[in-house]
Amino acid sequence: MNESSAKSYSEFILPPSLVSKLDVSRMVTEMEQLDNDLNAANVRAKTVGATEATFVPVLSETLRDFLIQNKLTANDSKGRTSLIKQLRALKDKVPIVHMTFAVSADIESLQQLVQWLRTSVHPQAVISVGLQPGLVAGVHLRTPNHVHDFSLKAKLAGSHDVLIKELEAYRG
Protein backbone atom coordinates (compact mmCIF):
# COMPACT_ATOMS: atom_id res chain seq x y z
CA MET A 1 0.00 0.00 0.00
CA ASN A 2 2.99 2.16 -0.39
CA GLU A 3 2.05 3.60 -3.78
CA SER A 4 -1.63 4.05 -3.09
CA SER A 5 -1.09 7.15 -1.04
CA ALA A 6 0.78 8.71 -3.94
CA LYS A 7 -1.66 7.67 -6.71
CA SER A 8 -4.59 9.80 -7.74
CA TYR A 9 -7.78 8.35 -9.23
CA SER A 10 -6.83 9.74 -12.63
CA GLU A 11 -3.74 7.54 -12.66
CA PHE A 12 -5.60 4.31 -12.05
CA ILE A 13 -5.44 1.63 -14.70
CA LEU A 14 -8.79 -0.10 -15.04
CA PRO A 15 -8.80 -3.85 -15.81
CA PRO A 16 -10.81 -5.16 -18.80
CA SER A 17 -13.27 -6.88 -16.45
CA LEU A 18 -14.27 -3.45 -15.16
CA VAL A 19 -16.74 -2.54 -17.89
CA SER A 20 -19.49 -0.33 -16.50
CA LYS A 21 -19.93 2.27 -13.80
CA LEU A 22 -21.85 -0.34 -11.87
CA ASP A 23 -18.70 -2.47 -11.77
CA VAL A 24 -16.80 0.53 -10.34
CA SER A 25 -19.47 0.96 -7.67
CA ARG A 26 -19.27 -2.69 -6.77
CA MET A 27 -15.52 -2.48 -6.51
CA VAL A 28 -15.78 0.52 -4.17
CA THR A 29 -18.26 -1.33 -2.00
CA GLU A 30 -16.09 -4.43 -1.92
CA MET A 31 -13.08 -2.35 -0.97
CA GLU A 32 -15.02 -0.74 1.87
CA GLN A 33 -16.14 -4.15 3.09
CA LEU A 34 -12.57 -5.43 2.88
CA ASP A 35 -11.36 -2.46 4.92
CA ASN A 36 -13.96 -3.13 7.58
CA ASP A 37 -13.10 -6.83 7.74
CA LEU A 38 -9.39 -6.14 8.02
CA ASN A 39 -9.90 -3.53 10.72
CA ALA A 40 -12.11 -5.91 12.68
CA ALA A 41 -9.54 -8.67 12.36
CA ASN A 42 -6.85 -6.33 13.53
CA VAL A 43 -8.83 -5.34 16.62
CA ARG A 44 -9.62 -8.96 17.34
CA ALA A 45 -5.93 -9.85 17.06
CA LYS A 46 -5.04 -7.19 19.55
CA THR A 47 -7.62 -8.35 22.09
CA VAL A 48 -7.37 -12.10 21.66
CA GLY A 49 -3.70 -12.28 20.75
CA ALA A 50 -3.93 -13.71 17.24
CA THR A 51 -1.96 -12.15 14.40
CA GLU A 52 -3.49 -10.26 11.46
CA ALA A 53 -2.07 -12.79 9.05
CA THR A 54 -4.55 -15.37 10.20
CA PHE A 55 -7.42 -13.51 8.37
CA VAL A 56 -7.31 -14.26 4.62
CA PRO A 57 -9.82 -12.09 2.69
CA VAL A 58 -11.48 -13.40 -0.46
CA LEU A 59 -11.32 -10.85 -3.29
CA SER A 60 -13.30 -10.67 -6.51
CA GLU A 61 -11.53 -11.01 -9.84
CA THR A 62 -12.15 -7.38 -10.69
CA LEU A 63 -10.67 -6.01 -7.46
CA ARG A 64 -7.75 -8.43 -7.59
CA ASP A 65 -6.93 -7.43 -11.20
CA PHE A 66 -7.31 -3.79 -10.26
CA LEU A 67 -4.92 -4.09 -7.33
CA ILE A 68 -2.42 -6.10 -9.37
CA GLN A 69 -2.46 -3.81 -12.41
CA ASN A 70 -2.05 -0.77 -10.23
CA LYS A 71 0.55 -2.52 -8.02
CA LEU A 72 -1.45 -1.86 -4.86
CA THR A 73 -1.78 -3.80 -1.60
CA ALA A 74 -4.42 -3.68 1.12
CA ASN A 75 -2.28 -4.29 4.19
CA ASP A 76 -2.08 -0.78 5.56
CA SER A 77 -5.17 0.72 7.14
CA LYS A 78 -4.35 4.28 6.14
CA GLY A 79 -3.53 3.19 2.64
CA ARG A 80 -6.90 1.44 2.40
CA THR A 81 -8.66 4.56 3.54
CA SER A 82 -6.87 6.66 0.94
CA LEU A 83 -7.57 4.08 -1.75
CA ILE A 84 -11.28 4.06 -0.88
CA LYS A 85 -11.34 7.83 -1.11
CA GLN A 86 -9.72 7.75 -4.55
CA LEU A 87 -12.02 4.99 -5.72
CA ARG A 88 -15.04 7.05 -4.71
CA ALA A 89 -13.63 9.97 -6.69
CA LEU A 90 -13.07 7.62 -9.63
CA LYS A 91 -16.70 6.47 -9.43
CA ASP A 92 -17.89 10.07 -9.62
CA LYS A 93 -15.51 11.24 -12.34
CA VAL A 94 -15.23 8.23 -14.61
CA PRO A 95 -16.20 9.09 -18.24
CA ILE A 96 -19.23 7.13 -19.43
CA VAL A 97 -20.11 6.18 -22.99
CA HIS A 98 -23.73 5.03 -23.45
CA MET A 99 -24.02 2.23 -25.96
CA THR A 100 -27.37 0.79 -27.04
CA PHE A 101 -27.37 -2.47 -28.95
CA ALA A 102 -30.04 -4.37 -30.88
CA VAL A 103 -29.27 -7.61 -29.04
CA SER A 104 -28.17 -8.45 -25.54
CA ALA A 105 -24.45 -7.83 -25.10
CA ASP A 106 -22.13 -10.57 -23.89
CA ILE A 107 -19.33 -9.73 -21.49
CA GLU A 108 -16.54 -10.62 -23.91
CA SER A 109 -17.79 -8.21 -26.57
CA LEU A 110 -18.25 -5.51 -23.96
CA GLN A 111 -14.69 -6.06 -22.75
CA GLN A 112 -13.39 -5.70 -26.32
CA LEU A 113 -15.35 -2.50 -26.79
CA VAL A 114 -14.22 -1.00 -23.50
CA GLN A 115 -10.66 -1.97 -24.34
CA TRP A 116 -10.93 -0.10 -27.63
CA LEU A 117 -12.40 2.90 -25.83
CA ARG A 118 -9.58 2.93 -23.25
CA THR A 119 -6.86 2.68 -25.88
CA SER A 120 -8.43 5.06 -28.38
CA VAL A 121 -10.62 7.50 -26.49
CA HIS A 122 -9.99 7.63 -22.75
CA PRO A 123 -7.97 5.28 -20.52
CA GLN A 124 -10.67 5.18 -17.83
CA ALA A 125 -13.80 5.08 -20.01
CA VAL A 126 -16.65 2.78 -19.01
CA ILE A 127 -19.81 1.74 -20.83
CA SER A 128 -23.44 2.13 -19.94
CA VAL A 129 -25.24 -0.61 -21.86
CA GLY A 130 -28.76 -0.37 -23.28
CA LEU A 131 -30.95 -2.64 -25.39
CA GLN A 132 -33.24 -1.62 -28.25
CA PRO A 133 -34.23 -4.40 -30.71
CA GLY A 134 -35.56 -1.85 -33.19
CA LEU A 135 -32.04 -0.96 -34.13
CA VAL A 136 -31.77 -4.34 -35.96
CA ALA A 137 -28.00 -4.28 -35.88
CA GLY A 138 -25.13 -1.93 -35.04
CA VAL A 139 -24.92 0.43 -32.09
CA HIS A 140 -26.44 3.68 -30.94
CA LEU A 141 -23.64 5.64 -29.25
CA ARG A 142 -24.14 8.57 -26.91
CA THR A 143 -21.24 10.60 -25.57
CA PRO A 144 -21.70 13.56 -23.21
CA ASN A 145 -22.43 15.96 -26.07
CA HIS A 146 -23.11 13.90 -29.17
CA VAL A 147 -25.24 11.06 -30.44
CA HIS A 148 -23.92 8.68 -33.08
CA ASP A 149 -26.37 6.28 -34.65
CA PHE A 150 -24.40 3.45 -36.23
CA SER A 151 -27.42 1.14 -36.43
CA LEU A 152 -28.74 -0.64 -39.54
CA LYS A 153 -32.08 1.04 -39.05
CA ALA A 154 -30.49 4.47 -39.43
CA LYS A 155 -28.67 3.32 -42.52
CA LEU A 156 -31.85 2.02 -44.11
CA ALA A 157 -33.69 5.20 -43.20
CA GLY A 158 -31.05 7.21 -44.99
CA SER A 159 -31.18 5.02 -48.06
CA HIS A 160 -34.82 5.51 -49.04
CA ASP A 161 -33.98 7.67 -52.04
CA VAL A 162 -31.41 5.20 -53.27
CA LEU A 163 -33.94 2.38 -53.05
CA ILE A 164 -36.57 4.39 -54.93
CA LYS A 165 -34.06 5.21 -57.65
CA GLU A 166 -33.15 1.56 -57.96
CA LEU A 167 -36.82 0.62 -58.27
CA GLU A 168 -37.39 3.31 -60.89
CA ALA A 169 -34.35 2.08 -62.81
CA TYR A 170 -35.65 -1.47 -62.62
CA ARG A 171 -39.02 -0.32 -63.87
CA GLY A 172 -37.32 1.43 -66.82
Added chain:
Amino acid sequence: MGLFQNKQSAPQLPDDEVTEGIQHFFDGYFQELNERGRAHFDDIIQQQTAKFEEDLSGSISSINADLRAYITKRIDEQIAENAKSIRVAQAAALESINASVESLQKQNASFSATLEEQFEHSSNAIKATQAEATKSMDRTVQTLEEQHRNLGNALQKSVARQDTQMGELFEQNKSQLTDMKQSQDAALEWLNRSITTLQEQQEQLSSSFQQNVVNQQQMLVTAFEQNMAQIVEHYLLGAIGDQFDLKSQLPSIIKQLEANKATIVDDMKL
Protein backbone atom coordinates in the same frame (compact mmCIF):
# COMPACT_ATOMS: atom_id res chain seq x y z
CA MET B 1 -126.51 -77.55 61.53
CA GLY B 2 -127.74 -81.05 61.89
CA LEU B 3 -124.68 -82.28 60.14
CA PHE B 4 -122.68 -81.56 63.19
CA GLN B 5 -125.10 -83.12 65.72
CA ASN B 6 -123.29 -86.48 65.81
CA LYS B 7 -119.92 -84.94 65.79
CA GLN B 8 -117.93 -85.64 68.90
CA SER B 9 -117.04 -82.70 71.01
CA ALA B 10 -113.57 -81.42 70.47
CA PRO B 11 -111.04 -81.86 73.21
CA GLN B 12 -110.44 -78.96 75.38
CA LEU B 13 -107.91 -76.85 73.58
CA PRO B 14 -106.99 -73.32 73.88
CA ASP B 15 -109.52 -70.96 72.23
CA ASP B 16 -107.41 -69.99 69.23
CA GLU B 17 -106.46 -73.53 68.31
CA VAL B 18 -110.07 -74.72 68.56
CA THR B 19 -111.36 -71.90 66.42
CA GLU B 20 -108.70 -72.50 63.78
CA GLY B 21 -109.40 -76.23 63.63
CA ILE B 22 -113.13 -75.68 63.21
CA GLN B 23 -112.45 -73.15 60.51
CA HIS B 24 -110.28 -75.65 58.58
CA PHE B 25 -112.88 -78.35 58.90
CA PHE B 26 -115.73 -76.20 57.60
CA ASP B 27 -113.67 -74.87 54.73
CA GLY B 28 -112.92 -78.38 53.42
CA TYR B 29 -116.50 -79.59 53.92
CA PHE B 30 -118.05 -76.59 52.10
CA GLN B 31 -115.64 -76.96 49.22
CA GLU B 32 -116.57 -80.62 48.79
CA LEU B 33 -120.27 -79.78 48.88
CA ASN B 34 -119.78 -77.02 46.34
CA GLU B 35 -118.06 -79.39 43.90
CA ARG B 36 -120.75 -82.04 44.29
CA GLY B 37 -123.50 -79.48 43.69
CA ARG B 38 -121.74 -78.11 40.61
CA ALA B 39 -121.41 -81.61 39.12
CA HIS B 40 -125.08 -82.38 39.86
CA PHE B 41 -126.25 -79.15 38.24
CA ASP B 42 -124.08 -79.82 35.17
CA ASP B 43 -125.73 -83.23 34.71
CA ILE B 44 -129.22 -81.77 35.08
CA ILE B 45 -128.46 -78.92 32.65
CA GLN B 46 -127.10 -81.33 30.04
CA GLN B 47 -130.17 -83.58 30.31
CA GLN B 48 -132.52 -80.62 30.04
CA THR B 49 -130.57 -79.25 27.11
CA ALA B 50 -130.86 -82.55 25.23
CA LYS B 51 -134.60 -82.68 25.91
CA PHE B 52 -135.02 -79.05 24.87
CA GLU B 53 -133.12 -79.63 21.63
CA GLU B 54 -135.29 -82.67 20.83
CA ASP B 55 -138.53 -80.75 21.54
CA LEU B 56 -137.28 -77.79 19.52
CA SER B 57 -136.45 -80.00 16.49
CA GLY B 58 -139.88 -81.59 16.64
CA SER B 59 -141.61 -78.21 16.93
CA ILE B 60 -139.61 -76.81 13.99
CA SER B 61 -140.52 -79.80 11.79
CA SER B 62 -144.18 -79.45 12.69
CA ILE B 63 -144.11 -75.69 12.05
CA ASN B 64 -142.44 -76.22 8.66
CA ALA B 65 -145.11 -78.70 7.56
CA ASP B 66 -147.95 -76.44 8.75
CA LEU B 67 -146.39 -73.40 7.12
CA ARG B 68 -145.88 -75.17 3.79
CA ALA B 69 -149.52 -76.32 3.78
CA TYR B 70 -150.76 -72.86 4.68
CA ILE B 71 -148.66 -71.15 1.98
CA THR B 72 -149.86 -73.62 -0.66
CA LYS B 73 -153.42 -72.99 0.28
CA ARG B 74 -152.97 -69.21 0.17
CA ILE B 75 -151.26 -69.35 -3.24
CA ASP B 76 -154.08 -71.42 -4.69
CA GLU B 77 -156.66 -68.99 -3.36
CA GLN B 78 -154.71 -65.99 -4.76
CA ILE B 79 -154.39 -67.61 -8.17
CA ALA B 80 -158.12 -68.21 -8.26
CA GLU B 81 -158.77 -64.58 -7.32
CA ASN B 82 -156.36 -63.35 -9.95
CA ALA B 83 -157.97 -65.43 -12.68
CA LYS B 84 -161.34 -64.01 -11.71
CA SER B 85 -160.02 -60.46 -11.79
CA ILE B 86 -158.42 -61.06 -15.19
CA ARG B 87 -161.68 -62.29 -16.61
CA VAL B 88 -163.51 -59.24 -15.29
CA ALA B 89 -160.83 -56.92 -16.69
CA GLN B 90 -160.96 -58.61 -20.10
CA ALA B 91 -164.69 -58.12 -20.25
CA ALA B 92 -164.35 -54.43 -19.31
CA ALA B 93 -161.60 -53.95 -21.92
CA LEU B 94 -163.75 -55.55 -24.64
CA GLU B 95 -166.59 -53.26 -23.79
CA SER B 96 -164.29 -50.23 -23.90
CA ILE B 97 -162.80 -51.29 -27.22
CA ASN B 98 -166.22 -51.75 -28.74
CA ALA B 99 -167.27 -48.34 -27.53
CA SER B 100 -164.09 -46.81 -29.01
CA VAL B 101 -164.68 -48.49 -32.36
CA GLU B 102 -168.17 -47.13 -32.54
CA SER B 103 -166.93 -43.64 -31.65
CA LEU B 104 -164.23 -43.85 -34.34
CA GLN B 105 -166.74 -44.93 -36.93
CA LYS B 106 -168.90 -41.97 -36.08
CA GLN B 107 -165.98 -39.59 -36.29
CA ASN B 108 -164.93 -41.09 -39.64
CA ALA B 109 -168.35 -40.50 -41.06
CA SER B 110 -168.36 -36.95 -39.78
CA PHE B 111 -164.90 -36.25 -41.29
CA SER B 112 -165.90 -37.71 -44.62
CA ALA B 113 -168.90 -35.43 -44.83
CA THR B 114 -166.84 -32.41 -43.86
CA LEU B 115 -164.18 -33.25 -46.46
CA GLU B 116 -166.72 -33.62 -49.20
CA GLU B 117 -168.16 -30.20 -48.37
CA GLN B 118 -164.71 -28.64 -48.37
CA PHE B 119 -163.80 -30.31 -51.70
CA GLU B 120 -166.91 -28.89 -53.20
CA HIS B 121 -166.16 -25.38 -51.92
CA SER B 122 -162.59 -25.63 -53.13
CA SER B 123 -163.51 -26.73 -56.62
CA ASN B 124 -165.90 -23.81 -56.88
CA ALA B 125 -163.27 -21.38 -55.70
CA ILE B 126 -160.67 -22.81 -58.10
CA LYS B 127 -163.01 -22.44 -60.98
CA ALA B 128 -163.73 -18.83 -60.07
CA THR B 129 -160.06 -18.07 -59.65
CA GLN B 130 -159.18 -19.69 -63.01
CA ALA B 131 -161.76 -17.55 -64.68
CA GLU B 132 -160.37 -14.41 -63.07
CA ALA B 133 -156.82 -15.43 -63.98
CA THR B 134 -157.76 -16.02 -67.59
CA LYS B 135 -159.32 -12.58 -67.80
CA SER B 136 -156.26 -11.02 -66.19
CA MET B 137 -153.92 -12.80 -68.57
CA ASP B 138 -155.86 -11.52 -71.52
CA ARG B 139 -155.53 -8.01 -70.24
CA THR B 140 -151.80 -8.46 -69.63
CA VAL B 141 -151.23 -9.79 -73.13
CA GLN B 142 -152.90 -6.74 -74.60
CA THR B 143 -150.80 -4.45 -72.39
CA LEU B 144 -147.61 -6.25 -73.38
CA GLU B 145 -148.42 -5.96 -77.07
CA GLU B 146 -148.94 -2.28 -76.65
CA GLN B 147 -145.68 -1.87 -74.75
CA HIS B 148 -143.82 -3.88 -77.37
CA ARG B 149 -145.04 -1.60 -80.04
CA ASN B 150 -143.97 1.45 -78.01
CA LEU B 151 -140.55 -0.03 -77.34
CA GLY B 152 -140.02 -0.83 -81.01
CA ASN B 153 -140.74 2.73 -81.95
CA ALA B 154 -138.42 4.06 -79.21
CA LEU B 155 -135.67 1.66 -80.28
CA GLN B 156 -135.85 2.77 -83.89
CA LYS B 157 -135.62 6.37 -82.80
CA SER B 158 -132.65 5.61 -80.50
CA VAL B 159 -130.79 3.70 -83.21
CA ALA B 160 -131.20 6.61 -85.58
CA ARG B 161 -129.90 9.01 -82.97
CA GLN B 162 -126.94 6.75 -82.09
CA ASP B 163 -126.07 6.44 -85.77
CA THR B 164 -125.90 10.17 -86.09
CA GLN B 165 -123.76 10.53 -82.95
CA MET B 166 -121.38 7.76 -84.03
CA GLY B 167 -120.82 9.51 -87.35
CA GLU B 168 -119.95 12.72 -85.58
CA LEU B 169 -117.61 10.91 -83.15
CA PHE B 170 -115.87 9.10 -86.00
CA GLU B 171 -115.12 12.40 -87.73
CA GLN B 172 -113.77 13.85 -84.46
CA ASN B 173 -111.57 10.80 -83.76
CA LYS B 174 -110.22 10.87 -87.26
CA SER B 175 -108.98 14.43 -86.84
CA GLN B 176 -107.53 13.55 -83.38
CA LEU B 177 -105.67 10.55 -84.82
CA THR B 178 -104.17 12.78 -87.46
CA ASP B 179 -102.96 15.16 -84.76
CA MET B 180 -101.54 12.25 -82.71
CA LYS B 181 -99.64 10.93 -85.70
CA GLN B 182 -98.07 14.32 -86.20
CA SER B 183 -97.12 14.47 -82.50
CA GLN B 184 -95.59 10.99 -82.66
CA ASP B 185 -93.52 12.01 -85.67
CA ALA B 186 -92.26 15.02 -83.78
CA ALA B 187 -91.48 12.88 -80.69
CA LEU B 188 -89.58 10.34 -82.78
CA GLU B 189 -87.52 13.07 -84.34
CA TRP B 190 -86.73 14.45 -80.85
CA LEU B 191 -85.80 11.00 -79.61
CA ASN B 192 -83.44 10.48 -82.52
CA ARG B 193 -81.76 13.75 -81.76
CA SER B 194 -81.50 12.77 -78.04
CA ILE B 195 -79.96 9.42 -78.92
CA THR B 196 -77.35 11.13 -81.04
CA THR B 197 -76.58 13.54 -78.20
CA LEU B 198 -76.36 10.69 -75.67
CA GLN B 199 -74.00 8.76 -77.90
CA GLU B 200 -71.75 11.78 -78.09
CA GLN B 201 -71.87 12.22 -74.31
CA GLN B 202 -71.15 8.53 -73.78
CA GLU B 203 -68.09 8.75 -76.02
CA GLN B 204 -66.89 11.79 -74.08
CA LEU B 205 -67.47 10.03 -70.73
CA SER B 206 -65.74 6.90 -71.93
CA SER B 207 -62.66 8.83 -72.99
CA SER B 208 -62.71 10.80 -69.70
CA PHE B 209 -63.10 7.58 -67.70
CA GLN B 210 -60.22 5.94 -69.51
CA GLN B 211 -58.10 9.01 -68.86
CA ASN B 212 -59.01 8.89 -65.16
CA VAL B 213 -58.20 5.19 -64.99
CA VAL B 214 -54.79 5.84 -66.52
CA ASN B 215 -54.19 8.66 -64.03
CA GLN B 216 -55.27 6.49 -61.07
CA GLN B 217 -53.08 3.68 -62.29
CA GLN B 218 -50.15 6.03 -62.57
CA MET B 219 -50.82 7.43 -59.10
CA LEU B 220 -51.07 3.94 -57.60
CA VAL B 221 -47.84 2.88 -59.26
CA THR B 222 -46.11 5.98 -57.93
CA ALA B 223 -47.45 5.38 -54.41
CA PHE B 224 -46.47 1.74 -54.62
CA GLU B 225 -42.96 2.66 -55.66
CA GLN B 226 -42.66 5.12 -52.80
CA ASN B 227 -44.05 2.66 -50.27
CA MET B 228 -42.05 -0.18 -51.76
CA ALA B 229 -38.95 1.26 -50.16
CA GLN B 230 -40.59 1.14 -46.77
CA ILE B 231 -41.87 -2.38 -47.47
CA VAL B 232 -38.40 -3.59 -48.43
CA GLU B 233 -36.95 -1.87 -45.39
CA HIS B 234 -39.54 -3.40 -43.08
CA TYR B 235 -38.91 -6.79 -44.61
CA LEU B 236 -35.17 -6.43 -44.11
CA LEU B 237 -35.66 -5.32 -40.50
CA GLY B 238 -37.93 -8.26 -39.80
CA ALA B 239 -35.78 -10.75 -41.65
CA ILE B 240 -32.34 -9.99 -40.23
CA GLY B 241 -33.34 -8.53 -36.88
CA ASP B 242 -32.54 -11.63 -34.86
CA GLN B 243 -29.80 -13.04 -36.99
CA PHE B 244 -26.76 -11.15 -35.69
CA ASP B 245 -25.35 -11.37 -32.22
CA LEU B 246 -23.04 -8.76 -30.83
CA LYS B 247 -19.90 -10.77 -31.54
CA SER B 248 -20.62 -10.88 -35.25
CA GLN B 249 -21.43 -7.18 -35.23
CA LEU B 250 -18.35 -6.23 -33.22
CA PRO B 251 -15.91 -5.76 -36.17
CA SER B 252 -18.39 -3.54 -37.96
CA ILE B 253 -19.07 -1.53 -34.78
CA ILE B 254 -15.37 -1.04 -34.06
CA LYS B 255 -14.84 -0.07 -37.67
CA GLN B 256 -17.53 2.61 -37.38
CA LEU B 257 -16.09 3.75 -34.05
CA GLU B 258 -12.68 4.05 -35.67
CA ALA B 259 -14.21 6.09 -38.47
CA ASN B 260 -15.72 8.49 -35.92
CA LYS B 261 -12.89 8.26 -33.42
CA ALA B 262 -11.86 11.90 -33.69
CA THR B 263 -15.35 13.17 -32.96
CA ILE B 264 -15.74 10.86 -29.99
CA VAL B 265 -12.36 11.76 -28.53
CA ASP B 266 -13.08 15.47 -28.88
CA ASP B 267 -16.42 15.05 -27.18
CA MET B 268 -14.91 13.07 -24.30
CA LYS B 269 -12.17 15.65 -23.78
CA LEU B 270 -14.73 18.39 -23.41
